[in-house]
Amino acid sequence: MYRLHPVTKVVIVIASIIVASICPLVCLIAFLTFVASLSAVGMEFAKFLRIMRSALTIILVLALFTLLYGVLSTHSPRIILEASFTQGVIIGSIKLLKLMLSFAVLFSTTRPQSIVRMLSKLRVPYKYTYILVLAIRYMSILMSDFQEIYDVQAIRGLRIDSGSTLMRIRNTLSLFIPLIVASTDRLNDMSIVLEVKGFGLSKHRSYAFVEKVNLMDIVVIALIPLVVIGPHLALNLVK
Amino acid sequence: MPRDLCRAGDAIVFNDVSFSYSNGFALSDLSFTIRSGELALIMGPNGSGKTTVLKLMAGILKPSSGDVYLCGINTKRVKLSEVAKYVGYVPQNPWMAFFNNTVFNEIAYVARNIGLSKEEYEARVLEVSTWLNIAHLLQRSPHSLSEGEARRVSIAAAVTHDPSIVLLDEPTAGLDYLNKVDYVNIVQKAVLRRGRTVVMSSHDIDLLTLFPEAKVILLNNGRLSFNGYIRDLLSRAHLLLSNKLLPPAAIALSTYLNELLGIGAEGREPSVEELIERTVLRKDVIGELICS
Ligand SMILES: Nc1ncnc2c1ncn2[C@@H]1O[C@H](COP(=O)(O)OP(=O)(O)OP(=O)(O)O)[C@@H](O)[C@H]1O
Numbered sequence: 363m364y365r366l367h368p369v370t371k372v373v374i375v376i377a378s379i380i381v382a383s384i385c386p387l388v389c390l391i392a393f394l395t396f397v398a399s400l401s402a403v404g405m406e407f408a409k410f411l412r413i414m415r416s417a418l419t420i421i422l423v424l425a426l427f428t429l430l431y432g433v434l435s436t437h438s439p440r441i442i443l444e445a446s447f448t449q450g451v452i453i454g455s456i457k458l459l460k461l462m463l464s465f466a467v468l469f470s471t472t473r474p475q476s477i478v479r480m481l482s483k484l485r486v487p488y489k490y491t492y493i494l495v496l497a498i499r500y501m502s503i504l505m506s507d508f509q510e511i512y513d514v515q516a517i518r519g520l521r522i523d524s525g526s527t528l529m530r531i532r533n534t535l536s537l538f539i540p541l542i543v544a545s546t547d548r549l550n551d552m553s554i555v556l557e558v559k560g561f562g563l564s565k566h567r568s569y570a571f572v573e574k575v576n577l578m579d580i581v582v583i584a585l586i587p588l589v590v591i592g593p594h595l596a597l598n599l600v601k
Numbered sequence: 602m603p604r605d606l607c608r609a610g611d612a613i614v615f616n617d618v619s620f621s622y623s624n625g626f627a628l629s630d631l632s633f634t635i636r637s638g639e640l641a642l643i644m645g646p647n648g649s650g651k652t653t654v655l656k657l658m659a660g661i662l663k664p665s666s667g668d669v670y671l672c673g674i675n676t677k678r679v680k681l682s683e684v685a686k687y688v689g690y691v692p693q694n695p696w697m698a699f700f701n702n703t704v705f706n707e708i709a710y711v712a713r714n715i716g717l718s719k720e721e722y723e724a725r726v727l728e729v730s731t732w733l734n735i736a737h738l739l740q741r742s743p744h745s746l747s748e749g750e751a752r753r754v755s756i757a758a759a760v761t762h763d764p765s766i767v768l769l770d771e772p773t774a775g776l777d778y779l780n781k782v783d784y785v786n787i788v789q790k791a792v793l794r795r796g797r798t799v800v801m802s803s804h805d806i807d808l809l810t811l812f813p814e815a816k817v818i819l820l821n822n823g824r825l826s827f828n829g830y831i832r833d834l835l836s837r838a839h840l841l842l843s844n845k846l847l848p849p850a851a852i853a854l855s856t857y858l859n860e861l862l863g864i865g866a867e868g869r870e871p872s873v874e875e876l877i878e879r880t881v882l883r884k885d886v887i888g889e890l891i892c893s
């Protein structure tokens with residue numbers, strides 16, 4: 363895991379966001395298994411357990427609260443027995459687990475400097491600790507921008523909430539174009555603001571070593587679509 | 602679903618609608634109706650929930666309790682890509698909507714998605730872009746536009762397919778007064794059509810004087826604090842102030858002058874002679890006011 367190129371891990375994170383937003387239960391579970399086994403193999407087992415434990419705790423608490431809230435707001439415990447509600451909670455938990463796991467993989471196995479270096483390739487001014495904080499915050503901005511773009515394009519008739527799974531995947535992928543444009547604009551603004559505030563006055567930094575993309579990265583990236591689409595196809599064939 | 606749906610009756614109905622975000626902000630028990638063909642302004646200070654209300658109207662957000670009916674259909678039961686056929690949505694940030702390589706494609710996008718023929722949408726794009734003064738931009742990339750241009754393009758993109766409901770989020774943000782007046786002309790030409798329902802959100806109180814016929818829904822901190830017509834609102838300037846909105850300058854001045862001259866204090870209109878007498882009496886104050 364540590365040897366994987368940061369870009370590969372970013373790809374995993376992006377893939378899991380896509381999978382979480384559009385895929386049916388089978389792919390969800392398949393992808394979850396994939397990420398989980400990757401990280402179980404690639405990290406110290408204790409660390410993996412720790413991540414899993416904290417993720418599971420948060421999710422369990424969330425699920426319990428959702429159930430409790432459902433009961434309290436309807437004043438009838440029978441709602442738990444209603445299949446659709448409980449099923450929603452379970453699917454939601456699986457999605458969350460997957461997202462948390464892939465983010466955890468990115469942030470816990472990549473040295474902050476690697477992430478900083480990636481950002482500086484995108485011409486983000488350095489002052490890394492600061493940038494790193496910004497970058498992590500940036501993730502949540504990206505997520506909400508993505509939601510906003512998704513909603514606006516759906517209401518403009520882009521078929522991302524209906525139609526076949528394949529079409530949905532394709533259309534959802536196309537949303538990354540405006541997301542990237544919007545975020546580059548935002549990064550631009552941010553860097554101008556930082557510059558005005560006096561960041562980046564020190565001279566450009568060079569790095570001691572740079573990660574290379576190797577065979578393992580390619581294998582992992584190639585596996586992603588297989589894992590996502592494979593079980594779906596298999597299931598359709600069985601039917 | 603036929604596109605002429607919703608050209609009569611109630612276009613948008615909020616029925617005891619509540620909604621809350623995870624961070625604690627909540628809309629509570631909103632009930633109001635916007636009839637088809639009406640122009641409605643959703644007014645309120647920053648963070649009062651205007652965008653949230655528009656998203657609930659469009660079906661982007663679903664209420665946590667209560668129901669929203671769009672053209673008589675409960676938004677809980679519609680897919681967003683279906684809503685596209687009869688709703689045009691202009692987001693607060695126009696850049697969020699841009700998706701295509703040229704302005705032309707951007708404006709034609711919804712019409713294409715819902716299956717209008719090539720002749721039909723090409724004619725519509727030309728018509729709409731002439732109304733909005735953006736015909737010279739059609740071959741540009743939407744990401745190279747200035748903010749004002751981008752705003753007009755995103756309005757054009759929302760009306761090309763001739764939807765029966767148009768929702769605009771903060772359309773006058775960042776415009777100065779003259780541009781606002783200009784904007785009003787544009788809206789009158791391109792957006793307000795017979796039978797079409799238009800909802801605009803804004804914290805810009807000048808819109809009240811620019812669209813004097815509109816229905817007003819005043820929000821404060823997620824609650825409905827006024828629901829009615831402008832003529833009933835302007836006579837109650839205190840309602841605006843208590844909702845952290847300043848009354849339009851013209852109204853404020855006339856209220857001030859009325860008080861200064863004691864008009865309305867006796868419960869009747871003063872005669873012309875009385876007015877002249879009082880004006881002369883207070884001419885020092887009025888002179889100062891005009892000079893400043
Ligand atoms: N996606 C979101 N998640 C959590 N909270 C949100 C979200 N969107 C808005 N809010 C919160 O809800 C409240 C109302 O927001 P909303 O955007 O509806 O206000 P507004 O009246 O449109 O404000 P403005 O005039 O600034 O556009 C704000 O406190 C905001 O922080």
Ligand SMILES: [Mg+2]
Pocket residue numbers: 651652653693770771
């Ligand atoms: Mg808003």
